[in-house]
Amino acid sequence: MSTPAPKSAHRSLALRLGLVALAAFGFGFALVPLYDVICAVTGYGDKRMLSQASDAPGVVDADRVVTVEFLAELPTVGQWQFRPTVHSMQVQPGRLYEATFIAENLSQRDTYGQAVPDVAPSKAASFFRKTECFCFTPQHFAAGETRQMPVRFFIDPALPKYVDRVTLAYTFYDTQAPVAALSNDYLLK
């Protein structure tokens, strides 16, 4: 450069840099949908698939047996009991099965529970299909109500050969419980 730039040049460069900062702020929010896309592409499979109904199974692979384990988890907020009725099943890929989970609303109020599914190993997620599941919609529970909830599923026969054990986990959230509830209980203690 030859001579120091005038003040207007400072202003315009500062403005452009400010726009870059603004774009970076937007980029942070753009990462939210991008994150799901990247997870879907890089191996987790599309997580939304786990919460969506699938078509009925086709051919059954009778020569193969896969162990499906069930896991029920509760977050730190909300007052529930939640467990599967059986801990594992031996299944043939392509055949339709039903498992049930039992939930009890221990709180003194009406509420809705939302189950969030996860499958391990993550490679197996896109081969775990459900035709019906209590996790598809929020479940209404009256105060003190206990209920059995079904999930009908099958394993896609295209499941990679090296997978012989799949774990289906649900975390059951009380959608009406404010997050702060825990901390206040904890702090008052």
Add this chain to the structure above:
Amino acid sequence: MANTAYAGTHAHQDHAPRGIWRWLTTTNHKDIGTLYLVFSGIMFFVGGAMAMLIRAELFQPGLQFLDPAFFNSMTTVHALVMVFGAVMPAFVGLANWMIPMQLGAPDMALPRMNNFSFWILPFAFSLLILTLFLPGGAPAGGWTLYPPLVLQGGESLPLAIFAIHLLGASSIMGAINVIVTIMNMRAPGLTLLRMPIFAWTWLITAYLLIAVMPVLAGAVTMLLTDHFFGTSFFSAAGGGDPVLFQHLFWFFGHPEVYIMILPAFGVVSEIIPAFSRKPLFGYESMVYATASIGFLSFIVWAHHMFTVGMPLAGQMFFMLTTMLIAVPTGVKVFNWATTLWKGSITFETPMLFALAFLFLFTIGGFSGLMLAIVPADFQYHDTYFVVAHFHYVLVPGAVFALMGGTYYWLPKWSGHMYNERLAKVHFWLSAIFVNVLFFPQHFVGLAGMPRRIPDYATQFADWNMISSIGGFGFGASQLLFFYIVWRTVRGGEKAPQKAWEGARGLEWEVPSPAPHHTWDSPPSVAAIERNAMH
């Protein structure tokens, strides 16, 4: 030489207001630099006091002094104060003082914004420190603010988040100011590749700041709306994913660690040539290495979260890109070593700090490489090994560079030489105690001691006691630092215009102390040539 006359003589001796109004309203880059440095000194003291509490609690196993929840607040707020209050503002202070003088510019390009970006800081930290007195205490979920834990922490959350918003705004404005100054205000003839390396490292740092501080602002805003307005960015119940926050945080967080270390590289790259009496070896490769580190810092973030469950391809990618950073960093370390080679080296205090930086930062870099290895990281994750690693790069890394830079430029700022004997005592105490403090943390970390816990199993007791002794020693040594700086500012032996025989840079072409206004008319091309680093 004749050109030295420009700088000092027709400094418009102060039409600046006196007293408090001078500091509140100043738009002078030197005043604002001083404000930043003093502020970061205070924050270093506050964050250091918190570290002393942490080390006191960890002196012995069992719970001695602190309530566990308060201990967690201490680890969290210590980190936030040190990162955002001590290290970052200190480098902005150095940038304010030195970049205009090094570029032959009369001031920063946007002086009013400069004033604004500084005066935001005291308000931001008042908010943050205020949380200590709220019901539920200060944030206690770690400086990484991971949900859902951080959302369960009492009433501090909104204040902490607004503090971070303000800090972000301040950093972004500071960064914009640095870039505009460097791009638009360099003296005629001072091309980009003739700039002092400190200005170069700051230019790259400023771009990193503009790119990632807004992402942090966005992420903490999402925490806020998740908590108060029913959104579900990070709440699994509503279809979000808490791991997403970790990605957002570290997309900011990893460049952030380079934001704290690149200007330190710049300072060390000024000091080592000055006391080796040689030009910096490989100036251009230094610039390109810095830029490469800046670029790589954007694509390595998930190495902070290997254990959250990630596809193998992701682990491989982040492991390998992380290790790749060792290449440009190695270029820098070898360039510093080669600058020393056959130099006429003397060991004044700034040089001692720079040499300690060279050794100890490299140790921190190596433990970083160990952490980059995925299978090993599963063992090291969230242990004291990580604590040892990042304190090695931040304390004898960034903080030593800041102290070395302070001793190096203090004669220019104050017009007085500091007490060399006392400063050497300060250096040796710091250098010894910092290793007593942090080296044993490698051992307890490898043995499995988890971080952020106020109590520990008895087999970790001996090394923790030694570490705490090192901590108290290091903390006390810094009181000496404040004393030396205070004494030097108040008086002492007159510093010559060029305080160090081997120093290069246009800052040494203006009188000591640097008058209120410098480079009203730009330096001559001869002066620029004479002071080029290569």
